[in-house]
Amino acid sequence: MAEKGIVPIKLSLTEGDFYTLWAPSWREGGNEWQAFLGADDDLYVFNSPAELLTYIESDNKHDLSSHPEWKSFNSRDAARVVPEANNELDIVGAPALLADRPSYANVKTISRVFAVMRSLGNVTASAPVSVFFSSHSVLHNVDRGADHYAGPNGLGEWTAIGRAVVANWDKVVDALDEAITIKEVDKVFVEDAQTRIQEAEAAAIAAREAEEQVAKEEAEKIDPYDTSAWAAAGIDPIKIIIDGRTVYTLRTYLGGQPVFLGKFGEIYTFNSQKALLRWLVEHDDHDLARASTWSDLMLGINAGETEVQVHPDNVYSFNGLVQDINTSVDAVDTKQMGRAYELMADTADWADDDSMNSYFLANPRMQDYISYMLGGSDTSGYVPHAPFNDHSQSWRELEEMLTKRFSKI
Structure with missing residues (x-):
């Protein structure tokens, strides 16, 4: 995954859909770090973006507050906690994608799921997750994209990934279910947070439409003949x-x-x-x-x-x-x-x-x-x-x- 800084993600696990924040990787003091929203050994997840927003706006301490990008991230509007579509990761449903052909969308989605899973395993020191990825080197090839599976051996390798996942995925998902902490927040503030998220999303849509309209009007001013x-x-x-x-x-x-x-x-x-x-x-x-x-x-x-x-x-x-x-x-x-x-x-x-x-x-x-x-x-x-x-x-x-x-x- 190409994200930098801090990004919101949605994780579909055994007990449902949860929201949290992820810092994919950053360098500090000569070392490379990665983290999720949490404190010490606890990884916090929330039932909705509004609950996540309520928590990070509170005075509660968490590990991401020391991230070099935290102040910048936390100064953005309320929609900062809403994941983009490519950061909505169906962990439980990953085996079904591997049962299908290695299309561009499927390979890209599996690559993103694996990237977050590896990071979760490293951050939570989850042995089942770490062992799964270290024991199957073929898993890393999904980062090469769909073209990697277009050759004569491509489908065979894609099938090998599917077999590895089918044999181990339940243990990996169970380990993550145990690693997360579903954090409770003060419900009094959740409704307000949800309203502000909706307002921020509506404002973003309006701003994007205004930009698109300006771009369209500018494009219409350009005479196609001038580029001939x-x-x-x-x-x-x-x-x-x-x-x-x-x-x-x-x-x-x-x-x-x-x-x-x-x-x-x-x-x-x-x-x-x-x-x-x-x-x-x-x-x-x-x-x-x-x-x-x-x-x-x-x-x-x-x-x-x-x-x-x-x-x-x-x-x-x-x-x-x-x-x-x-x-x-x-x-x-x-x-x-x-x-x-x-x-x-x-x-x-x-x-x-x-x-x-x-x-x-x-x-x-x-x-x-x-x-x-x-x-x-x-x-x-x-x-x-x-x-x-x-x-x-x-x-x-x-x-x-x-x-x-x-x-x-």
């Missing part, structure tokens, strides 16, 4: 929905300038995420290959460990914009328009051509329209008014300029 290989590389998959079709490509920014997956002004686009990944595995002649993080990103892609993840901020939809522009100013989703325009401007910057500038020089009212819709200040007093068919036609032509850059649409 794409975010680490600073290269983003983008999804473009235009003319009723959907294509995928990649984009990054180097020196503040956009760089797309492509070359010589042509953007390599794909109609599925899998097609994009397959192409990347087989090709490296494109502008993104000059990014310093590209080789790191490709390690995961080549190993089949990196899937395409498109962040919502990298989804660009053009669907319906032409119709909305032709309808009215209010019909246009300016956020959608702004994102679409951002993509068109980025592709023109990357291609290093003046096609968009030339278009706006030839169609100045369209530039004023876009500036007005996106909240620009330089509109020369322009206010859009019906009919809007010229604007919708111009927007369609801008979309066509974009799709002509695509390798596939």
Whole structure:
């Protein structure tokens, strides 16, 4: 058992369930010690955690009061006397576990039972307990865990432990029954102790739930994309929905300038995420290959460990914009328009051509329209008014300029 300090335990013995405190082991004065709640040769047990709490809060003297961790333990709330589930030890029922298979739970439970039994035997100088463990070295192997019994000889060794327990366990349990002292306490204080234990347990549950809620809220704040290989590389998959079709490509920014997956002004686009990944595995002649993080990103892609993840901020939809522009100013989703325009401007910057500038020089009212819709200040007093068919036609032509850059649409 891995516990340190002082821990409450529950022992199921012949006469019932009892509660006490155990100090598994500690070093002091160059020696190793272990102890249970008691005095001199007496080992105290109680019928309930409330009775145990009542006793340790009294002025009664006991051996654990000299333990280096006692003050720290005794300053905790009332629930300090309530055992955790793995410290509820069914001593009488141990043989039944050994009759079952050596599962993780069974081996772990038997290991804990044996650890407490050995300690009880040492502290109480119980000959039957000490002789039992010293005479059967195979008992110590349960501390190695369930994997120890997974080999070809594992079940045989587990059976050997079961035989040793069946032949000696009654004497061992009888020795412990004789070693314990069921301590009486003043019943006047037990009810109050039980109330305080329940209050402390309720407070602990509430605190744990509050911590879990905070942790959940913090986890929800974390964007899963931020932990992806794409975010680490600073290269983003983008999804473009235009003319009723959907294509995928990649984009990054180097020196503040956009760089797309492509070359010589042509953007390599794909109609599925899998097609994009397959192409990347087989090709490296494109502008993104000059990014310093590209080789790191490709390690995961080549190993089949990196899937395409498109962040919502990298989804660009053009669907319906032409119709909305032709309808009215209010019909246009300016956020959608702004994102679409951002993509068109980025592709023109990357291609290093003046096609968009030339278009706006030839169609100045369209530039004023876009500036007005996106909240620009330089509109020369322009206010859009019906009919809007010229604007919708111009927007369609801008979309066509974009799709002509695509390798596939």
